[in-house]
Amino acid sequence: MKKKYFIGILVIAALFMASFANTVNAQKSNDDPIKILKSKKCTSCHSVKILKVKRKNKKSKAPDLSNVGAEHEPSFFVNWLLKKSKMNGKRHPIKFNGTEDEFASLLGLLMTLRETKEE
Numbered sequence: 001m002k003k004k005y006f007i008g009i010l011v012i013a014a015l016f017m018a019s020f021a022n023t024v025n026a027q028k029s030n031d032d033p034i035k036i037l038k039s040k041k042c043t044s045c046h047s048v049k050i051l052k053v054k055r056k057n058k059k060s061k062a063p064d065l066s067n068v069g070a071e072h073e074p075s076f077f078v079n080w081l082l083k084k085s086k087m088n089g090k091r092h093p094i095k096f097n098g099t100e101d102e103f104a105s106l107l108g109l110l111m112t113l114r115e116t117k118e119e
């Protein structure tokens with residue numbers, strides 16, 4: 001009887017720690033979409049001048065993302081980044097790989113990128 005009780009506590013403690021670890025991870029990746037942009041390697045090909053973000057691969061011909069929010073509908077980003085749609089007959093070279101929260105955060109940033117501020 002006592003042993004069962006002890007195992008029960010261990011299980012609860014393990015569950016608690018697991019959920020705690022998840023929240024910490026989620027917070028780390030969710031807090032800053034610019035970090036997601038970097039950690040998902042977007043910035044190896046793309047620069048974002050208005051955010052002072054430079055691309056790592058100098059030879060990349062990928063466009064700067066500074067004005068994409070003005071150029072595209074929000075739904076474009078979803079389909080484009082999941083390689084479901086084409087632009088100029090081509091699909092995006094990579095498919096977004098990450099959690100839904102990270103994707104939402106990234107999309108939120110892309111939609112707002114505009115080079116000229118509208119007053």
Ligand code: HEC
Nearest residue numbers: 040041042044045046061062063068087088090093094096
């Ligand atoms: C391997 C290089 C590479 C990586 C990594 C990459 N892209 Fe791209 N991306 C491109 C290229 C090349 C184009 C232009 C495609 C075309 O015009 O046909 C493009 C186009 C885009 C566009 C449309 C730009 C416009 O002006 O219409 C967006 C938005 C975009 N990428 C976002 C992202 C995001 C977000 C990530 C990270 C999840 C990412 N890209 C990662 C190469 C890359």
